[in-house]
Every structure is written in structure tokens, then in C-alpha cells.
Amino acid sequence: MKFLKKLFAPGPAKARPVDVKKRFELIGRVGQGSMSKVWRARDSMSGKPVALKVLDKAKTARLEKRFVGLNRPPEGVVAIGLRHPNIVRTHEHGLTTDGEQYLVMEFVEGVGLSYLVDRQNERMKTNCLWYAVQLGEALDYLHRHQWIHRDLCPRNIIVSDEDVVKLIDFGLVVPNTPPFRAPGNRTGTASYMAPELIKRLATDERIDIFSYAVTVFEMFAKQLPWKTDQADTMESVLQHINTPPRDLKKLVPGIDEQVAATVMKGLANDPRDRWPTVRKMVDDLKASGRRLNLLPADE
Numbered sequence: 264m265k266f267l268k269k270l271f272a273p274g275p276a277k278a279r280p281v282d283v284k285k286r287f288e289l290i291g292r293v294g295q296g297s298m299s300k301v302w303r304a305r306d307s308m309s310g311k312p313v314a315l316k317v318l319d320k321a322k323t324a325r326l327e328k329r330f331v332g333l334n335r336p337p338e339g340v341v342a343i344g345l346r347h348p349n350i351v352r353t354h355e356h357g358l359t360t361d362g363e364q365y366l367v368m369e370f371v372e373g374v375g376l377s378y379l380v381d382r383q384n385e386r387m388k389t390n391c392l393w394y395a396v397q398l399g400e401a402l403d404y405l406h407r408h409q410w411i412h413r414d415l416c417p418r419n420i421i422v423s424d425e426d427v428v429k430l431i432d433f434g435l436v437v438p439n440t441p442p443f444r445a446p447g448n449r450t451g452t453a454s455y456m457a458p459e460l461i462k463r464l465a466t467d468e469r470i471d472i473f474s475y476a477v478t479v480f481e482m483f484a485k486q487l488p489w490k491t492d493q494a495d496t497m498e499s500v501l502q503h504i505n506t507p508p509r510d511l512k513k514l515v516p517g518i519d520e521q522v523a524a525t526v527m528k529g530l531a532n533d534p535r536d537r538w539p540t541v542r543k544m545v546d547d548l549k550a551s552g553r554r555l556n557l558l559p560a561d562e
């Protein structure tokens with residue numbers, strides 16, 4: 264309850280809207296997400312390089328309609344409170360003079376996890392398990408702080424030049440409270456959505472465990488657990504929702520049996536058959552990592 268009170272307590276007096284074009288030197292666009300524009304920028308107040316994310320007003324309003332009456336905290340409010348080495352640090356959030364939400368973040372120099380999944384280069388092969396563990400730590404942090412991410416997938420993850428995994432997008436995060444766990448909308452990315460979410464049943468943090476397992480499966484195999492000729496749509500996902508996933512061990516012949524089994528358990532159709540917590544799944548991956556000598560010495 265304390266958490267809820269804090270979350271919905273009236274905030275400090277509203278900050279003034281910011282004219283981002285005046286305040287920031289926009290060096291170049293780095294990303295076009297489906298909901299926003301992101302720039303590499305320099306903050307004229309601090310002189311520091313930052314990532315500036317400006318959310319599309321119309322698209323954000325459409326998304327908010329899906330949570331009407333639930334008082335969902337906006338992305339900036341969620342992001343500003345997160346402090347974890349595997350979560351991008353948000354320094355500031357607010358409204359632009361055009362009425363758009365903006366976030367100022369640390370700029371992560373690196374590549375998208377989607378790129379590494381696709382390339383399957385030496386770097387990816389050597390670090391795959393280590394990246395998976397780091398991502399799991401970020402998710403465990405979110406769950407311990409009573410959030411459900413709802414959109415975990417390679418598109419929302421950057422791997423820094425120092426091989427540090429950073430979760431970057433909190434646009435669909437919801438509090439892990441009864442109103443948000445009730446059956447309802449299907450926001451997220453279709454191929455990573457848990458069956459209970461697709462079937463519009465009650466959900467909880469185990470939907471993230473499913474998305475995490477799909478992501479890790481893809482990191483090892485380059486392919487999704489379910490074969491599909493079609494794009495990432497709800498229709499194609501509905502076609503395979505009741506069929507078992509492909510066996511990671513068969514798709515990636517050299518993979519360690521325990522690692523493969525850990526990932527497959529995260530993909531169980533019934534959430535009760537999945538890992539009960541992401542902590543348990545990450546600890547299992549970590550134990551394999553230590554046995555196989557695939558983690559840094561201090562892990």
C-alpha cells in the first residue's frame with residue numbers, strides 16, 4: 264500500500280514546459296521507435312551528452328485510452344525512479360512546450376540487441392549467456408519494485424560497447440497491482456506475448472518471464488520459438504498459441520542442456536508451469552554460467 268500511496272501522491276509543483284530545441288543541441292536522430300523520436304543531444308544546462316526521447320502526442324494518447332480509469336503512471340515517472348546497472352538511467356522528464364512528454368537519459372553507446380541476435384557474431388556467441396543474465400537482473404529489479412514491464416524484447420535492449428546490457432524502454436510498464444493484473448488489453452509485441460495475455464486472461468509478472476524466455480531463446484537461436492511465415496502480428500501468434508515451442512536444444516545443437524532446459528521452462532503455456540519468479544530463472548542461468556565459465560570472474 265505504501266508503494267501505491269507514494270506512486271499516486273501529488274507531486275511537487277508542476278515544472279515548466281521545456282522548449283527542447285532551445286535547451287538541447289540536437290546532434291542527430293538515433294532512433295525512431297513506434298511511439299517516439301530519440302536524439303543524441305547535448306544538454307546546454309549541464310553540457311553533458313544525453314539521449315532525448317520525445318513521445319508522440321497522438322500515439323501516447325491512444326495508448327493511454329487503453330488504460331483509462333487506471334491512473335497508469337507515465338513513462339517518465341516510472342523511468343526516473345529506476346536505479347540499476349542494467350537499466351538506462353533517466354535524469355529528467357517533463358513536458359515540452361508543444362505538450363509532448365520528454366525524457367532525458369544517459370546516452371548508451373552500443374548496439375541494439377536485435378542487431379546482435381541477427382548477426383550471431385563471435386561477440387554474441389561468447390557473451391550470450393552473460394547478456395541473458397544481465398537482462399534477467401534488470402527484470403528482477405523491476406519485479407522487486409512491483410512493476411511489470413509488458414514489452415520485453417530485443418528491440419528494447421541496448422548492449423553497450425563494454426558489454427553491459429541496458430533495458431531502455433518503459434513505455435508499457437504497469438504497476439503490479441490488482442487493477443493492472445485484471446483481464447484486459449493486449450498491449451505489447453505479439454511474438455513475445457504470453458498466452459494468458461493473448462487470451463485476455465488475468466496476468467501477473469510471469470508474462471515478463473515468458474517474454475524474457477522468448478528473448479533469450481532468440482539470442483541463442485536467432486529464431487523465435489514458434490515458426491511463422493508471417494510478420495509479428497496477433498493473427499500469426501494466435502495460430503500457434505496452443506502448440507508447443509520448438510526445442511532450443513534441437514535448434515542449437517551445441518547448447519548446454521541445462522541452459523536450454525532453463526529457457527524452455529520459461530516458455531510454458533500455463534504460467535504455473537513457468538519459473539515462479541525471474542530471480543529463480545536467472546539464478547539457474549547463473550549457475551550454468553559459472554559451471555561453464557561463461558560469466559565474468561566476480562559474478
Ligand SMILES: Nc1ncnc2c1ncn2[C@@H]1O[C@H](COP(=O)(O)OP(=O)(O)OP(=O)(O)O)[C@@H](O)[C@H]1O
Nearest residue numbers: 294296297298299301314368369370371431432434
Ligand atoms: N538512452 C539511449 N541511448 C542511446 N540510444 C537510445 C536510448 N534510448 C533509445 N535509444 C534509441 O532509440 C530507439 C527507440 O527508443 P525506444 O525503444 O525507447 O522508443 P519507443 O518509441 O518506445 O520504441 P518502441 O515502442 O518501438 O519500442 C532505440 O531502439 C535506440 O536505438
